[in-house]
Amino acid sequence: IPLVGQVARVFTFRQYEQADESSYVQVQLPALSNTGNGELEQRINQEISAKIDAIVQQEKAYAKENRQAYLDTGGDPAQYIPTKITIDYEVKHSQGDILSFVINESVSAANARQEQFFYNIHLPSGREITLQDMLGENYKQIVDSSVRQQMAQREASGEAEYFSPEDPLMKDAAFQGIDSSQPFYIDAGGNVVVVFPKYSIGPGY
Numbered sequence: 045i046p047l048v049g050q051v052a053r054v055f056t057f058r059q060y061e062q063a064d065e066s067s068y069v070q071v072q073l074p075a076l077s078n079t080g081n082g083e084l085e086q087r088i089n090q091e092i093s094a095k096i097d098a099i100v101q102q103e104k105a106y107a108k109e110n111r112q113a114y115l116d117t118g119g120d121p122a123q124y125i126p127t128k129i130t131i132d133y134e135v136k137h138s139q140g141d142i143l144s145f146v147i148n149e150s151v152s153a154a155n156a157r158q159e160q161f162f163y164n165i166h167l168p169s170g171r172e173i174t175l176q177d178m179l180g181e182n183y184k185q186i187v188d189s190s191v192r193q194q195m196a197q198r199e200a201s202g203e204a205e206y207f208s209p210e211d212p213l214m215k216d217a218a219f220q221g222i223d224s225s226q227p228f229y230i231d232a233g234g235n236v237v238v239v240f241p242k243y244s245i246g247p248g249y
Contacts, residue, residue, distance in 0.1 A: 067107035067127045074133040084170035103129045127153040137230040144230035188221045206246040219245045
C-alpha cells in the first residue's frame with residue numbers, strides 16, 4: 045500500500061482471478077481512501093470499478109468469440125490457448141495535494157496489446173489536473189518542443205526510431221504535436237511524463 049505521511053491514498057480494493065475454456069483473467073482493482081474528500085473517493089472508485097468491470101466483460105466476450113472461430117475452422121480444443129487478460133495499476137505520484145496513478149490493461153492471445161488509463165487528481169478539490177495546470181498556458185509548445193528534442197536525441201544515439209513527416213508513407217503517423225487529450229502522468233519527482241501508445245509515433249521494434 046503506497047503511503048504518504050502514513051496515510052494510504054491508493055490501495056487494492058479487490059483482487060481476483062477467473063478462468064474458463066476461452067480466457068484467464070487477473071485483476072487488481074484500485075481504490076482511493078483517506079484523501080479527506082469523501083465525494084472524490086466515491087466518484088473515482090465507482091468510475092474505476094465500472095470501467096474495469098466493463099473491460100473484463102468485453103474482453104471475455106471477445107475471447108469467447110475467438111475460441112469459437114478457432115473451433116469453427118477445425119482447431120483442436122485441446123490445443124487452444126486461452127486469452128490472458130490482466131488488469132493492474134501503478135501509483136506514479138502521491139505527495140501533498142497531488143495523486144497520479146495509471147491502470148494498465150494487457151490482453152495476450154495470438155498477439156498482445158495494451159491500454160492505459162491515467163488519473164491525475166488534485167485531492168482537495170477533487171479536480172482532474174491538466175497539462176495547463178502543470179505547465180502553464182504555453183503547455184502545448186513546451187511539450188511539443190521537449191518531445192521533438194528527446195526524439196532527436198534518441199535517434200541520434202541509435203536508441204530509437206520514429207516515423208518521419210518527410211516519409212510519404214509514414215507522414216500521417218509522425219508526431220504532429222499534442223492535443224488537449226494527450227495522456228500523461230506525474231512522476232515521483234513531480235515531473236510531467238507524456239505517454240504515447242505503442243506504434244503511434246514510431247515502429248514497434
